[in-house]
Amino acid sequence: METETLALFEHLSFEFLTEFDVFAPTKTGRTREHEPPELMRGFLHCYYKDIYGIRPVARQLHNTVVWLSCGFDSPPSRDAVGRFLTDLEHVVNEVFDRLVEQAARRGLLDLTYCIDSTDVRAMLADQDASKCYDPTDDEYYYGYGCTIVSTGQKIPIAAEFTESKQAPEETAMRVTCDALAVATPIWMVGDSAYDTLNWHDHLLAAGVVPVAPYNARSTDDPKDIEYRVEDRIEQHSEDVQLKQAILDERYNNRTGVERTNDAVKDCGLGHVRARGRVHARTEVFLALCLRLVVAITNYERGNEPGCEKL
Template identity: 50%
Template structure:
């Protein structure tokens, strides 16, 4: 029979102490065995919570044009819908400090050529840090960030010589991160059954570890790494 609720509660609480470390270890193990590609994607997602969870709060989701009660998670994904970096956040919206932190973690795994994000990531310092490290950020230019907008479609056009057509071609692949997030949500990312910031964060990283464990298992069995299920 399955373990009792108290046993699971103790596990999820104790796992919080090592959750992110376990995730990082699995990411690096997978990177040693599987090519992650030269194109990363970054995005935030919502983590809904029970309204009796005092640690959560109401947040506005611009993509859905609606409010939700809960937390957020910022993810960087690579080829085959693999998460390579993540951070737990108070809301889906990501600030520059968070974007920089999670990107630094992703580049420590393997450095890509391109990093794709939506207009939310039109952040000057984040953009410049990536270029300094030889990574091209492909992010739509947000004209609302300035009183004198430039005549460009992507922020990077003002910095390096790259054609808009090539940037368009790369950016069309950004939406695959939504598939990667969807795979993680199917594994339980968006349905935590615990309350409190510490436990919900533990749950989030536990799900991400499960996603990596599935990928590792499928790789060892010569199956599809992108699959969210293990093929026996």
């Protein structure tokens, strides 16, 4: 390990997993193997080592050094690994939220949030996945999508698994609300896909400046603006003015979320090995959790939180 992966657990505890009823052993019948904190450590170790899927994870957790370092009394069975992944799907959002809270308490968030969607590639054997279009690269792929809000040094703070990379406005609003529930930034940056009135007005009402390029779309009378917020402020406030140079500077920070997307893909989001939408979503959030664990661990060890390796 494996000294590298041991550091993943040096400053973090996953004992809170035992708080969730979904992991509780059955009261009657066969005793259920019940080691969620240890299995969480095991999955994070495997994802860090680019090991995915129930069988490969179970095989890796039979390595004596690995299962001892993760806190097991004995190596877990493949059935136990599979049951944990199935159970985790019910609480993986809460686990992610707990890790975001730990990152926030350490001051790893800043005052600029960025939102973007990314592709999630799936196996052809996954019948729940579909052929999706990626407008950024102008190509089709087989899989799903994920909308992520990030801040600081590649820190994901809100996310939603979607059917494709092109997420509906409802998803953007939900993920934005989740991000604001963590802490209120000054700026919220997105590309032209987020040029919607609801998104802008919701952020302005919350005291956040939205920065997304104006998209004239099919209007016959396009506005003479670069960013939608210019028009919203002109209509609703006589005292506030924003220089375009400042908006340009803020928008240049949007590359931060792209770097976050790349970092999370290196943690397993890039190619999901699970079959079925439910397990695919769980694996995506596990990748997001691993990115947070790596960032927090690097911070605690005095290294740059944005570093993608320990």
